[in-house]
Amino acid sequence: MQLTRRDFAKMGALGLAAQWAPQLIGQATGNRKVGYCVIGLGRIAKHFLDGARDSEHSKVTALVSGHRDKAERIAAEYGVPLENIYSYEEFDRISKNPAIDAVYVALPNSMHAEYTIRAAKAGKHVLCEKPMAISTAECVQMIDACKAAKVKLMIAYRLHFEPTTLKALDIVRSGKIGQIQSMQGANGFNIAVGEWRYNKKLAGGGSLFDMGVYCVNAYRMFAGAEPLGILGEVSTSDKSDERFKEVEENVSWVMRFPSGALATGASTYGADMPGFYRLNGSKGWLQMDNYGYAGQRLQGHYRGLEPGTPGVSFDETSQEKDPMQFVRQADHFSECILLNRTPQAPGEEGLADMRVIEAIYKSGASQKA
């Protein structure tokens, strides 16, 4: 069986391509791998490098770094040609490198917009880390730049490709827990002294940008809608703490969805806060623990489908290991590029989360005034 791009487009419209893709992509593409240029070689980039190494359709072919030594070490480790190492000053020259199909933006938040737009202008597809940028205005510019350049843009929401989260979404969409009325969650940690993430110029904001965004994204995904009302509080307990001179320590918020479902979220940079969300439906509930790179746990209960039939309880922890989330994420974006499909989490998804984040900060500021 030979399948054309047109066949895949039809299958995509029917929602079938995702399941069929692993077997079929090879036939459609001659097993071509998408070449990625990784921009920024911090912690998250290492996970992506591991993920691409283990993937079917993705390969890191170039690196961008301000530290040549570090880049050469990583290039050697992952088989990246030395001639494909760029400094930030040389970045725009990637346009001339046919080994680079796409870039993976793993820079501090405030640099996401600039490098996404420059990559688009260089004719490269963009996989950008979350949060998408530091303002909705930047998000719009990024979307526009990628559209103008006819390149694809995806935000690296790993959990959209994580089996436990997909199972939770399947349970919700199947109606097994009924109509969602309430969602709760939190995500945060006690940030170490010296991190760039509490430098406002680099990070754009504090714990909400970095950690709370996971809850915001999850609530929007499960509600399948955009919130109508958003309220928030922003606080720092110790103003003399050097970590919180520029960004907030704690954020908590409420989101109201058109269905009547309400969601509460919390983030912190000043406390131990294992990430979770809970969903409460008219027929059951579920809880996911751990927004991390592996080890997602899903617990819950829903009623029997017929009155009098027994309910179903579940408590499962994913056995997938890091970097599988990055493997799936990279291959999804690669498939979108190879088969000309729209990514699961396009720029519009990052923009929608940024709208919520801005509304929370705005509400928080007005509460203090």
Added chain:
Amino acid sequence: MQLTRRDFAKMGALGLAAQWAPQLIGQATGNRKVGYCVIGLGRIAKHFLDGARDSEHSKVTALVSGHRDKAERIAAEYGVPLENIYSYEEFDRISKNPAIDAVYVALPNSMHAEYTIRAAKAGKHVLCEKPMAISTAECVQMIDACKAAKVKLMIAYRLHFEPTTLKALDIVRSGKIGQIQSMQGANGFNIAVGEWRYNKKLAGGGSLFDMGVYCVNAYRMFAGAEPLGILGEVSTSDKSDERFKEVEENVSWVMRFPSGALATGASTYGADMPGFYRLNGSKGWLQMDNYGYAGQRLQGHYRGLEPGTPGVSFDETSQEKDPMQFVRQADHFSECILLNRTPQAPGEEGLADMRVIEAIYKSGASQKA
């Protein structure tokens, strides 16, 4: 050793009386039991009757009900003299009955104020179910009436006497989880058709009054302070649902405490929502599951006291059975009466929660306008 009331007052001030009480009360009181008149014979009253039966210093000596048959059946079951059964019309005659020291108000919320005030005027101490009443104005009247009559007033916050909750409080106060930055929680259920609790005239409000109040009370207890800022959203997903014609289905809110700690809470009458709270501190976290009559679970982790020492993880489920919460609660109030001490959860505690509830509703209403 003979101990006088003055000795007990001193011990109370030192926080010692609570631990010593079981052995010493007998000596101080000649093993006298406090006689309770139970007002309202619904589900919660049955738990209290079981609790008083199993207690050391409490005894149900009278019943008030609109259903003589039901009252006689319960009187027979619990050894209450038939001559101590009152109708609501006869209620004020309890003033003449020396077998009654205190009343336990287990009526619908909107009747708490009236019967608390009438009991106070009859010279009886009052243990009143939560929520204390349906407005702060009523709470103030109840406190004033009990003060004027020189009787004690306690709100039946069971969990103040539940070992798992007390352990959580001990962990927080010891500083083991550091400074609390964030708290999350929820409590609710899918209410059955026919319940009085969605009749606004009887209930005063919906899920927040009945279920969310547990979270409000817990947050205030753990913060050890009153909130400075309160925001909320109130919603009903299906306005044609007969259960939500008068009271709300869902409430979610944020509370900001003077320390900078933020709390989010949620309640519902339209979804399966197992109760919980999570506390996030600078050195650890804990989670309590289950606001019910038994089976409280406490999980968490805190760091080693010295750098480099191992952290401590815990996951314990209380083996106490119902009605032990009611046993402890009744005996605590009885001890306060016998030894002239201030209850753990006096009227001011119920008033403080009601202030928060009113502020949440007010914020919710303003969000909708």
